[in-house]
Amino acid sequence: MLSTIPVEWIALGSAAIAIISLLIAFSSWASAARLKKRLNRVLRGGGINLEESLAKTYGEAMDAKHVAAQFDERIALLETKHAQTLTKFGLVRFNPFDDTGADLSFSLALLNDFGDGIVLTSLWARNEVRLYAKPVKERDSRYALSQEERRAIDLAMTTRLAKGPDDIRNAPSSVSST
Numbered sequence: 001m002l003s004t005i006p007v008e009w010i011a012l013g014s015a016a017i018a019i020i021s022l023l024i025a026f027s028s029w030a031s032a033a034r035l036k037k038r039l040n041r042v043l044r045g046g047g048i049n050l051e052e053s054l055a056k057t058y059g060e061a062m063d064a065k066h067v068a069a070q071f072d073e074r075i076a077l078l079e080t081k082h083a084q085t086l087t088k089f090g091l092v093r094f095n096p097f098d099d100t101g102a103d104l105s106f107s108l109a110l111l112n113d114f115g116d117g118i119v120l121t122s123l124w125a126r127n128e129v130r131l132y133a134k135p136v137k138e139r140d141s142r143y144a145l146s147q148e149e150r151r152a153i154d155l156a157m158t159t160r161l162a163k164g165p166d167d168i169r170n171a172p173s174s175v176s177s178t
Contacts, residue, residue, distance in 0.1 A: 083113040090155030092148045096123055109152035115139035117156075119149045 040053075088111040093103035104124035111117035119141065121132045134141045139153055 084116075086110040086112055086117050088112065088117075088156040088159060090152040090157075090159060092152045092155065094148050097125060099126070107146070107148040107152040109136065109149070109156040111136060111139075111153065111156045115153070115157055119145070119152055121146065121149055 088109075090109045090111075091106060092108075093106045095103050096105050105122055107119060107121045109117065109119045115136065115138045117136050119134050119136055121134075123130045123132075134143045134145065134149070136153060139157060141149075145153070
């Protein structure tokens with residue numbers, strides 16, 4: 001079949017295909033150059049090329065990951081310390097004596113999340129005021145606790161912390177009177 005087509009036409013067709021191939025190759029090369037230029041412009045960080053920009057971005061991401069790990073460690077430490085701070089309180093006011101008016105005596109429990117802390121009791125009488133402090137470990141004390149002191153400890157452990165301004169306004173009071 002090729003033997004019937006003149007050689008000049010075959011040469012002319014081959015030249016046309018070669019020229020079209022060169023045009024496609026040149027167009028592809030120009031398109032790739034434009035794309036590289038745009039990528040370099042987008043990712044440029046002080047005149048560096050694409051590879052340097054990616055390496056810089058990777059380094060910054062690793063630095064950020066390291067800083068985030070440090071924050072995680074600090075948050076864990078703060079959570080541990082917070083659990084040990086005296087953040088729970090309960091106040092019970094009462095009148096221990098029949099001959100005095102008003103609930104001027106009180107028991108105040110100051111505890112951490114584990115139920116450890118102190119309970120303070122103030123007994124008010126007409127001529128004197130006495131203040132007692134008892135250590136509390138796991139919601140109990142090695143010293144005898146009065147009914148009011150136990151109520152103050154229970155109240156402290158059941159009072160929840162407010163999470164925001166609305167919770168503070170609507171929170172139940174941790175003060176009780178007998």
